[in-house]
Amino acid sequence: xxxxxxxxxxxxxxxxxxxxxxxxxxxxxxxxxxxxxxxxxxxxxxxxxxxxxxxxxxxxxxxxxxxxxxxxxxxxxxxxxxxxxxxxxxxxxxxxxxxxxxxxxxxxxxxxxxxxxxxxxxxxxxxxxxxxxxxxxxxxxxxxxxxxxxxxxxxxxxxxxxxxxxxxxxxxxxxxxxxxxxxxxxxxxxxxxxxxxxxxxxxxxxxxxxxxxxxxxxxxxxxxxxxxxxxxxxxxxxxx
Amino acid sequence: xxxxxxxxxxxxxxxxxxxxxxxxxxxxxxxxxxxxxxxxxxxxxxxxxxxxxxxxxxxxxxxxxxxxxxxxxxxxxxxxxxxxxxxxxxxxxxxxxxxxxxxxxxxxxxxxxxxxxxxxxxxxxxxxxxxxxxxxxxxxxxxxxxxxxxxxxxxxxxxxxxxxxxxxxxxxxxxxxxxxxxxxxxxxxxxxxxxxxxxxxxxxxxxxxxxxxxxxxxxxxxxxxxxxxxxxxxxxxxxxxxxxxxxxxxxxxxxxxxxxxxxxxxxxxxxxxxxxxxxxxxxxxxxxxxxxx
Numbered sequence: 001x002x003x004x005x006x007x008x009x010x011x012x013x014x015x016x017x018x019x020x021x022x023x024x025x026x027x028x029x030x031x032x033x034x035x036x037x038x039x040x041x042x043x044x045x046x047x048x049x050x051x052x053x054x055x056x057x058x059x060x061x062x063x064x065x066x067x068x069x070x071x072x073x074x075x076x077x078x079x080x081x082x083x084x085x086x087x088x089x090x091x092x093x094x095x096x097x098x099x100x101x102x103x104x105x106x107x108x109x110x111x112x113x114x115x116x117x118x119x120x121x122x123x124x125x126x127x128x129x130x131x132x133x134x135x136x137x138x139x140x141x142x143x144x145x146x147x148x149x150x151x152x153x154x155x156x157x158x159x160x161x162x163x164x165x166x167x168x169x170x171x172x173x174x175x176x177x178x179x180x181x182x183x184x185x186x187x188x189x190x191x192x193x194x195x196x197x198x199x200x201x202x203x204x205x206x207x208x209x210x211x212x213x214x215x216x217x218x219x220x221x222x223x224x225x226x227x228x229x230x231x232x233x234x235x236x237x238x239x240x
Numbered sequence: 241x242x243x244x245x246x247x248x249x250x251x252x253x254x255x256x257x258x259x260x261x262x263x264x265x266x267x268x269x270x271x272x273x274x275x276x277x278x279x280x281x282x283x284x285x286x287x288x289x290x291x292x293x294x295x296x297x298x299x300x301x302x303x304x305x306x307x308x309x310x311x312x313x314x315x316x317x318x319x320x321x322x323x324x325x326x327x328x329x330x331x332x333x334x335x336x337x338x339x340x341x342x343x344x345x346x347x348x349x350x351x352x353x354x355x356x357x358x359x360x361x362x363x364x365x366x367x368x369x370x371x372x373x374x375x376x377x378x379x380x381x382x383x384x385x386x387x388x389x390x391x392x393x394x395x396x397x398x399x400x401x402x403x404x405x406x407x408x409x410x411x412x413x414x415x416x417x418x419x420x421x422x423x424x425x426x427x428x429x430x431x432x433x434x435x436x437x438x439x440x441x442x443x444x445x446x447x448x449x450x451x452x453x454x455x456x457x458x459x460x461x462x463x464x465x466x467x468x469x470x471x472x473x474x475x476x477x478x479x480x481x482x483x484x485x486x487x488x489x490x491x492x493x494x495x496x497x498x499x500x501x502x503x504x505x506x507x508x509x510x511x512x513x514x515x516x517x518x519x520x521x522x523x524x525x526x527x528x529x530x531x532x533x
Contacts, residue, residue, distance in 0.1 A: 055421070074420070075421055076420045076421075076423050076426070078421075079421055079422055087418065087421075091415060091418045093410065093411050093414045093418070094414060095410055095413070095414045096407070096410055096414070100407055103407050104407050104408070104411045104419070104424075107404060107407070107422050107423050108423040
């Protein structure tokens, strides 16, 4: 790992109120890489992502993005620096239409031209969204909502995308499409930190990965090393 | 028929005031779930500022409008920063009680400083007089508020529907954390919303002055109750709905007493509550779909 780190977490301790969920975690994402966080449910993967965008209580450690210390930045400033976030559970704005959701996603874009380009790109990735563009997002199907959430997180032209379980509850064909999409946007230069239940898909597209257990990192390595590791197999085949 | 039409036209002045207050009310409610009972005093602050400019300092009318807006915006922002911001994120009941407290403090301080009597409001000569439409009279002063409100209504609807700010308002009201992670600065949007809603109250306040010819410390109470009910009827968070409902309440209230025997005129305030309960029983989400929220 001689490349430049884009995002670095150093011994981060964080949680909600008095409860600690993330225990002394160190993670790095290099420019241009896809990095996966593995682990069974409830080990703190989502909280780790939310810690990066300042939505948990961070107690110790530091987070650096492009050599800027963002540890105590508010969420919106972190977004301004180019970190996009796509939460699990289809957190779309149900009161807005599909297109308005994408407009909300493009909040930080200054030029209309860029907005148009990004909108066209999302529509070409997920053509169904174009058909539904004037529909209230609450009325979209689960899969469409997931596509909308991913599409929305791409609208701001993030440098680093934090993706939480993009394939959760989706049909296999869609999972494939999302995997393909992620590889595509990665090729365009977007680094990705990914949480994924579908470990097979995740490790196929990742460069590097971390395995979490009870809020800590217990294993890290390249995707190839992780696929071969028994502990990874155990998490995805044995416990859940 | 003419009598009915005349009653409706007479209600447009008060209706516009209620509509402006309800629109501002519904925006802060939709955005941060704030039942802002101090909004009536933000309104009153604008009226007093305009009163000082016009009656005491004898300055021109346009300056009174401008300073009325400024007065309301300053008080509105102060209330937001000092009273509501420290408790951001707490429940609706907390916000409700704080709003009520701030309202009492502001109103009674005004009574202490300027007493509770009616303050005569100098009315510029161009606002006096009537236009005749057949046998129906239209007061110039009524037109001077009704037409701007139509324009304001169009601007607000456009703002909320089509601009970045409007989309940010609606996103934030639905899911604050998600909206922040897209780069939206909650505090900034809240401040802008308060500025808009206070400015609407300020314009309503100056209009109150030249429509009724006087202002007083308690003027916010009756107006804000009507505005609150209008925002509920209009579907909380729906600006257009609140404006339409403001007119419905004002016109309804006027017709209610217009067709009652004269000795029942005192029942006028009852009307708004009757409507309120009918709506709460049969259509608690309001007549129109909420868009902020």
